[in-house]
Amino acid sequence: MAERHIDELSGTETTGHEWDGLRELNTPLPRWWLWIFYVTIVWSILYWIAYPAWPMVSSYTKGMFAYSAREEGLKAFEAGKAARAEVGGALQNASLDQIQSTPALLEFAQGQGKASFGDNCAPCHGLGATGGPGYPNLNDDDWMWGGTLDDIYTTLQYGIRSGHDDARDSGITGMTAFGADGILETDQIASVVNYVRSLSGLETDSGLDLAAGQTLFIDNCSACHGEDGKGMLELGAPNLTDGIWLYGSSPAAMIETVTNGRKGVMPAWSGRLDDVTVKSLAVYVHNLGGGK
Amino acid sequence: MRVDTGDSGSGGGSSQEKSLWAKANNIYPQSISGTFRNIKWALMVVTLGVYYFLPFVRWDRGPNAPDQAVLIDFPSRRFYFFFIEIWPQEVYYLTGLLIIAAMTLFLMNAVAGRIWCGYLCWQTVWTDLFYAVENWVEGSRRDRLMKEKQGWTFRRVREKAVKHFIWLLIAWWTGGAWVLYFSDAPTLVKDLATFQAPFVAYLWIGILTFTTYIFAGFGREQVCIYMCPWPRIQASLTDEWALNIEYRTDRGEPRGSLKKMKELAAKGEPSGDCIDCGQCIAVCPTGTDIRNGVQLSCIQCGLCIDACDAVMKKIGKPTGLIAYDTDININRRRQGLHDIYKLVRPRTLIYVAIILAVSGFMVFTFSTRSMSGMNVLHDRNPLYVQLSEGGVRNGFTVRMLNKHTEPGEFVLSVEGIDGLKIEAIGVEGTENGNPVVSVDRDTTREVRVLVFSPKGLQLGQSTPITFRLVSKADGETTTVNDYFKAP
Structure with a gap:
């Protein structure tokens, strides 16, 4: 060890370590580099003192500044809430039309509406609001209870057959179960369904008499759906002449509808969500593209 | 006088004890005058002049844009460079610039070694500047070595204090100039002076003052030898044809005192021109002995050339014992052959070709880049909406860019299927049924766009369509291809 050994080829001193005749050249680092290394050690100790560092049995060393990333996160969360409250207040006081025509409010309402839609509406209507059998597609332009901003807002607030006093169809009559209640016979139902299919250009059964179906329709259905079958918004009776079918357009699905009726339910949101959120949802749904 | 260059790294303690740590030896470079010194002075004035004063250069961009020629505007995410304005999504121009910078560095290296390092x-x-201050305050190399030996006197303390004060002043100004690139310089200078500037400005001035003071005042050649990766990288990029500052061994060896050389010459024995005066080492800012050949610690600043030439003139020998040369030529002269230089080599050609290609591409893309633009994103959920009357609707999110310094109006239209109707939510104005979107100056606007197919038209699942955005101000057109989805 004590012997100095100079490598012949490079003329560099070796460290003295030898393994099977191999030696390691000694190319020393500058001493200040070593001092920087010591400084980093001191720094790390200061860091332990200043910040949370060591896990203990039931807690951890808190550090001088008692820093907590969680607390910082919560603070940022509260700050975000406070920032939202400002625009939220403006939404509270603005009418739906004002929101729609003010870009700053619109942007905020759209953002908030999208988030709340995902939390509250998507389970039934789908994240893209495309709905499914029994749950209407909110993107299209077919609205059983009206598609203006105010109509959508009212539906959102009180729901449909929700039990709320101001709900759409608060008497919960829904569509009459013509078959189950014994109003129409099975063959009459087939006949009226065949007629209804003809209204929107769906395939009809040529073996059935359309005129007889029309008579049945005028006698039984026109009170709600209108003599021309275009429906009535006030009653939530859908337009039967268009291409949108909430419960499906197959003959079987339509026979099922006439036989047992339909009583689709949407909950009231006014008690569950604050007014600003409901307004935002109305604006968001309206702007999905189908709003009137 | 010779100085231990310290590169053997034997460290402290007895000579028998080996150390794994090298002591950094103080270096007292002697000031010198000559061609290369003048080149270095000139380059120092140019480079520092650009660095310190560029933020104050003004460039008129119209009423609504900053008038600072070079400005990195983080808050509004713009980079201004004279007539160029870069948006964040155009940061690939920076990539091009970096490629050009790297290739230029490689090319310099292939042509004449460490030009970058030396000049x-x-x-x-900055180290050169700090040495100049040291030389001015504490005296020449001889004075400084003498004062070092004398120990601490009042005069030495005073000189050291003055030197460090000037160093800190330069370092502070260096940090100060840095932050001026990120905000309007005259305003920031005023704010800094009145303590109104943001904390981050003072922080960065502090950081850069510290690093400049440490690196140029104390780090010096240690930075080049131990911290910088470039000496290692350049060594693997260079080749035997690259010019380097070399001690011409064919002419210099065997070296010895002038007297001894004269004796040898008188006897008809070989005698070199090098009189071993050590001037080349004395002037070297990294304490390198160039006579050991091109080496890592040599930054190739050319000062040893000035020193050696001065000596050669004094002893009546031709200059150029140390000069830009190649090992190939040194060996050829030994064999009595003439010098050859090869500037045109595959590597220099390739570097030049890459530089030309990248800068050509950048100039082309830059000159043809548009002042407006559009991004289109098709709704993913739902892909399409069937409407009650039998038509189909597709939704898109369209973001429009206006890089002009004035607000602009843009007509958005769609084509690809006859009878397509387009509607932009929240946009009132239309022209021939197409929405006219106003976008504020130097910003973007996102609108939701609905496209309707005519009712009764049978469409495939996916039909190509094209969005067209026409600027009403200058007719500039942007088109984006997308698809119209149907059941």
Whole structure:
């Protein structure tokens, strides 16, 4: 060890370590580099003192500044809430039309509406609001209870057959179960369904008499759906002449509808969500593209 | 006088004890005048002049844009460089610039070694400036060595204090100039002076003052030898044809005192021109002995050439014992052959070709880049909406860019299927049924766009369509291809 050994080829001193005749050249680092290394050690100790560092049995060393990333996160969360409250207040006081025509409010309402839609509406209507059998597609332009901003807002607030006093169809009559209640016979139902299919250009059964179906329709259905079958918004009776079918357009699905009726339910949101959120949802749904 | 260059790294303690740590030896470079010194002074004035004063250069961009020629505007995410304005999504121009910078560095290296290290690197330039201050305050190399030996006297303390004060002043100004690139310089200078500037400005001035003071005042050649990766990288990029500052061994060896050389010459024995005066080492800012050949610690600043030439003139020998040369030529002269230089080599050609290609591409893309633009994103959920009357609707999110310094109006239209109707939510104005979107100056606007197919038209699942955005101000057109989805 004590012997100095100079490598012949490079003329560099070796460290003295030898393994099977191999030696390691000694190319020393500058001493200040070593001092920087010591400084980093001191720094790390200061860091332990200043910040949370060591896990203990039931807690951890808190550090001088008692820093907590969680607390910082919560603070940022509260700050975000406070920032939202400002625009939220403006939404509270603005009418739906004002929101729609003010870009700053619109942007905020759209953002908030999208988030709340995902939390509250998507389970039934789908994240893209495309709905499914029994749950209407909110993107299209077919609205059983009206598609203006105010109509959508009212539906959102009180729901449909929700039990709320101001709900759409608060008497919960829904569509009459013509078959189950014994109003129409099975063959009459087939006949009226065949007629209804003809209204929107769906395939009809040529073996059935359309005129007889029309008579049945005028006698039984026109009170709600209108003599021309275009429906009535006030009653939530859908337009039967268009291409949108909430419960499906197959003959079987339509026979099922006439036989047992339909009583689709949407909950009231006014008690569950604050007014600003409901307004935002109305604006968001309206702007999905189908709003009137 | 010779100085231990310290590169053997034997460290402290007895000579028998080996150390794994090298002591950094103080270096007292002697000031010198000559061609290369003048080149270095000139380059120092140019580089530092650009660095310190560029933020104050004004460039008129119209009423609504900053008038600072070079400005990195983080809050509004713009980079201004004279007539160029870069948006964040155009940061690939920076990539091109970096490629050009790297290739230029490689090319310099292939042509004449470490030009960057010796003349242009900030470590070199600032260290050079700090040495100049040291020489001015504490006296020449001889004085400084003498004062070192004498120990601490009042005069030495005073000189050291003055030197460090000037160093800190330069370092502070260096940090100060840095932050001026990120905000309007005259305003920031005023704010800094009145303590109104943001904390981050003072923080960065502090950081850069510290690093400049440490690196140029104390780090010096240690930065080049131990911290910088470039000496290692350049060594693997260079080749035997690259010019380097070399001690011409064919002419210099065997070296010895002038007297001894004269005796040898008188006897008809070989005698070199090198009189072993050590001037080349004395002037070297990294304490390197160039006579050991091209080496890592040599930054190739050319000062040893000036020193050696001065000596050669004094003893009546031709200059150029140390000069830009190649090992190939040194060996050829030994064999009595003439010098050859090869500037045109595959590597120099390739570097030049890459530089030309990248800068050509950048100039082309830059000159043809548009002042407006559009991004289109098709709704993913739902892909399409069937409407009650039998038509189909597709939703898109369209973001429009207006890089002009004035607000602009843009007509958005769609084509690809006859009878397509387009509607932009929240946009009132239309022209021939197409929405006219106003976008504020120097910003973007996102609108939701609905496209309707005519009712009764049978469409495939996916039909190509094209969005067209026409600027009403100058007719500039942007088109984006997308698809119209149907059941």
